[in-house]
Amino acid sequence: MTLHLTGASLTHSNGVHALCDVDLRIGAGEQVAIIGPSGAGKSSLLNVLATALRPDRGELQVLGHQPWRLSAHQRQRLRARIGLVHQSPPLPPRQRVITAVLAGKLGQWGLGRSLLNLLHPVDVPGARAALARLDLSDKLFAQCQQLSGGQLQRVGIARVLYQAPQVLLADEPVSxxxxxxxxxxxxxxxxxxxxxNVTLVASLHAVELALTHFPRIIGLRDGRILFDLPAADVDHERLDTLYANEQLQSPPAPPAPLSVQIPRC
Structure with missing residues (x-):
């Protein structure tokens, strides 16, 4: 099992209950979309799976390891096998696109090669190939501040493709x-x-994109999993419940939402 959460709960420092007793098992090579209304806990769940956030309660296993029982050095090595795509990639405005893409390997390179890469890109063909898959090879030597929001998101994706992780987590990667x-x-x-055979988990606001591209859909609301189903079984009734009192962002819109109260932790 590549990703395994058992009874995981997370409360942020501001008192918000982000996750409540989440149980989740995702196998090697699975492609899973997480959907749900704003504030459902989708980003928090991905950050827990990426070991960027530690759950307050419960157990996490990633690639056969319990990350919070490892030493800091061992946990950093594990993180090099996990790729995280941010909704707004943290790219310095003046950084060149090629440098941003090659940074995907910093967790795998030694200190010497990493420092050399800042002065002179060490793998121009590799960066160009990753960008070409996303139709951005012409931006190889552009500065990040010269790109649009959508182009910056694609640079962030190219960086993770270049990293070649075993687990790829994407937080609203196409918003x-x-x-x-x-x-x-x-x-x-x-x-x-x-x-x-990469395990791919992506959070998406656009429901139609999730249903079109992912065979397995997880519906998350108020930090709880409401359903975990094959895409073909996600019907309008389940979407109505998931997005109760929310405007569903995917056409066609479902009928009038049901009034459902979901208990919090």
Whole structure:
């Protein structure tokens, strides 16, 4: 089992209950989409799986390891096998795109090669190939501040593709893209996962994209998993319940939402 959460709960420092008794098992090579209303806990769940956040309660296993029982050095080595795509990639404005992409390997390179890469890119063909998969090879030597929001998201994805992790976690990776480009980009991610047996988990606001590209859908609300089903079994009734009192962002919109109260921790 690549990712395994048992009874995981997380409360942020501001008192918000982000996750409540979450049980989750995701196998090697699975492609899973997490959907749910704003504030459901999707980003928190991905950050827990990425070992960026430690749950207050429960157990996490990633690639056969319990990360919070490892030493700091061992946990850092484990993180090098996990790729995390941010909704807004943390890219310095003046950083060149090639440097941003090659940074995907910093967790695997030694200190000497990492420092050399800051002065002179050590793998121009590799960075160009990763960008070409996302139709961005012409931006190889551009500065990040010269790119649009959607282009920056694709640079963040190219960096993770170049990293070649065993687990790829994507937090709203196409939110700044138009529908056609978003669909193409998700196709690239899913194809990469299939070809390399990478476990892919992505949170998405656009329900139609999740249902189109991912065979397994997890519905998250108020930090709890409401359903975990094959995409074909996610019907309008379940979406109504998941997005109760929310405006569903995927066409066609479901009928009037049901009034459902979900208990918090």
């Amino acid at each position: 700044a893209m138009d529908p056609v480009l978003a669909g193409h980009t998700l196709s690239v991610l899913c194809r990469h996962a299939r070809e390399h």
